[in-house]
Each structure stands twice: as C-alpha cells, then as structure tokens.
Amino acid sequence: MHFVIMGCGRTGSTLAQMVEDRGHTVAVVDQNANAFRRLGPHFEGRRVVGPGFDRDTLTEAGIEDAYAFAAVSNGDNSNILAARVARETFGVSNVVARIYDPGRAEVYQRLGIPTVATVRWTADQMARRLxxxxxxxxxxxxxxxxxxxxxxxxxxxxxxxxxxxxxxxxxxxxxxxxxxxxxxxxxxxxxxxxxxxxxxxxxxxxxxxxxxxxxxxxxxxx
CATH class of the missing domain: 3.30.70.1450 (Regulator of K+ conductance, C-terminal domain)
Incomplete structure (x- = not known):
C-alpha cells in the first residue's frame, strides 16, 4: 500500500520509516528540502518539496493511489487543510491530522476528520505516570x-x-x-x-x- 505523509519533522520522519519498514511505499512532503535529511540514507520513498495542501504537490506524491494520508507538520491550519484536500478532493478515506490545540481537535473529530491532539495526549501520558x-x-x-x-x-x-x-x-x-x-x-x-x-x-x-x-x-x- 502507498502512504503520503506531510511534514518531515521528527514525527513525520519516524512515521515514514515505520511504515516503510512494514513493507509499504511512502512519499514524504515538506516545504523545506533540508528536512528530508531526517529520513536517513536508507529511506527509499519519495521526497516531494512543496506545500502539502497543494494539489499538484500531492499528485506528485502519489495521493491518487494512496491508501492513507497523514498531516503532521507544525501548523494546525496546514494540517487540517491538507487533510481536507486529501479526503474531499482525492477521496482518501484513511486520513489523520496532528493538532496542537485540543479544542480544535475535538471540533474536527466531530466533523469526521480524525486528529491526534499532541499536547493533550502528551499531558495525559505524563499525568498517568504521576x-x-x-x-x-x-x-x-x-x-x-x-x-x-x-x-x-x-x-x-x-x-x-x-x-x-x-x-x-x-x-x-x-x-x-x-x-x-x-x-x-x-x-x-x-x-x-x-x-x-x-x-x-x-x-x-x-x-x-x-x-x-x-x-x-x-x-x-x-
């Protein structure tokens, strides 16, 4: 299966390597070409430079054949916009967006866009150990x-x-x-x-x- 990941920070690069290690193809999208260095020399997937909510960029990344799309850049607005484009324009059913604002995350969850509220999740994990x-x-x-x-x-x-x-x-x-x-x-x-x-x-x-x-x-x- 093919996966498209927007954002090549620590989360995006780790996720890309995990998915590839499980035998799937991966394309990583980031506006900063230097970010791809986090993928390491053994990553075999595509590296696509551009905004993850741009249709041409997503098409270059293989979104039309994608089984799933993950938006894990550092911007809530960019992640939600990219997730909506992947789902509504290209018909990708398995879409998830990382959201830092837990209030926004709950709203988008109720609108049918799966989200991971990073701050809330981290706080919950810390509290469970305390x-x-x-x-x-x-x-x-x-x-x-x-x-x-x-x-x-x-x-x-x-x-x-x-x-x-x-x-x-x-x-x-x-x-x-x-x-x-x-x-x-x-x-x-x-x-x-x-x-x-x-x-x-x-x-x-x-x-x-x-x-x-x-x-x-x-x-x-x-």
Whole structure:
C-alpha cells in the first residue's frame, strides 16, 4: 500500500520509516528540502518539496493511489487543510491530522476528520505516570462519554476470572497487559499477579470502578 505523509519533522520522519519498514511505499512532503535529511540514507520513498495542501504537490506524491494520508507538520491550519484536500478532493478515506490545540481537535473529530491532539495526549501520558493508576483515561471518544482506563486491581482478585471482575465493577475489561504484552481476555481468563487491567466504561463510572476494584472481592464474588 502507498502512504503520503506531510511534514518531515521528527514525527513525520519516524512515521515514514515505520511504515516503510512494514513493507509499504511512502512519499514524504515538506516545504523545506533540508528536512528530508531526517529520513536517513536508507529511506527509499519519495521526497516531494512543496506545500502539502497543494494539489499538484500531492499528485506528485502519489495521493491518487494512496491508501492513507497523514498531516503532521507544525501548523494546525496546514494540517487540517491538507487533510481536507486529501479526503474531499482525492477521496482518501484513511486520513489523520496532528493538532496542537485540543479544542480544535475535538471540533474536527466531530466533523469526521480524525486528529491526534499532541499536547493533550502528551499531558495525559505524563499525568498517568504521576497520578495513581486509573486516575487518567488512556482513550476517550470524541463525545467524552466513553473511556478506556487502566484501573488498579486489588491483589485479592488474583485467581479470579474476568467475568467476576466485570460483574463486580459493572464494566467491561477491554484488554490486559501481561508481562509487557497486550492480551484480549475471555470471560474465563484468570487475573494473574502483575496483570494491568484496562476497562472500557462510561466516564461517569470511573470513580466507582476504581473504588470497587481497590478492595478484595467478597466471598460471593466468584
């Protein structure tokens, strides 16, 4: 598959190399030709100089055959404009734009343009490492109603099935992190010591779920 990436900063160059390493073709667009040095000598994709929202530039980058387009320049306006051109003019369905302003990111998400709010994401990641486990959600849908959150589970739950955790918390276990690897559990998957449990739930349930999982199960919670 072919990918077009606008912006050859640290994010764009890293993304381009990751995609190419997975066996796909890549074209990187940037207005500054010197930026392509970040790609390194082994990058085999196209380097296209020009504005990423210009139709001729995008055509040169192969946008007409692109499976996906990523706008990761340093400008919110440029990223959104380029994302809209890729989607509305060239019909690319897989489009994502990096946005620094979290307020704008939410607006564009609701308009159907997937965005990554860099500042909000970074702040969330830092807060998750500073605050107690589960206090900060890992994912929040654009409406803010549904979240995925890592919730600290009392050691007394070791040996209990996921079905028991879900029944007690009234929430669903989305996945586990076990020995550094992600795991999608079934109802009979047993909670083991060291597991990190990630629940998907309504945002207004988070405090309740944290409180229920912070204590050992009662005898009738199988």
């Amino acid at each position: 605050l107690p486990a589960g206090a900060i959600s890992e994912f929040r849908d654009p409406s803010g109603a549904v979240v995925i959150a890592e919730v600290q589970v009392h050691a007394g739950w070791v040996g209990r099935r996921m079905a028991s955790l879900e029944a007690a918390s009234a929430a669903r276990v989305a996945f586990l992190t076990r020995l550094g690897e992600g795991l999608v559990p079934g109802a009979d998957t047993v909670y083991q010591e060291g597991d990190l449990v990630h629940f998907v739930l309504r945002h207004d349930q988070l405090t309740s779920v944290e409180q229920k999982m912070a204590v050992a199960p009662s005898k009738d919670e199988l």
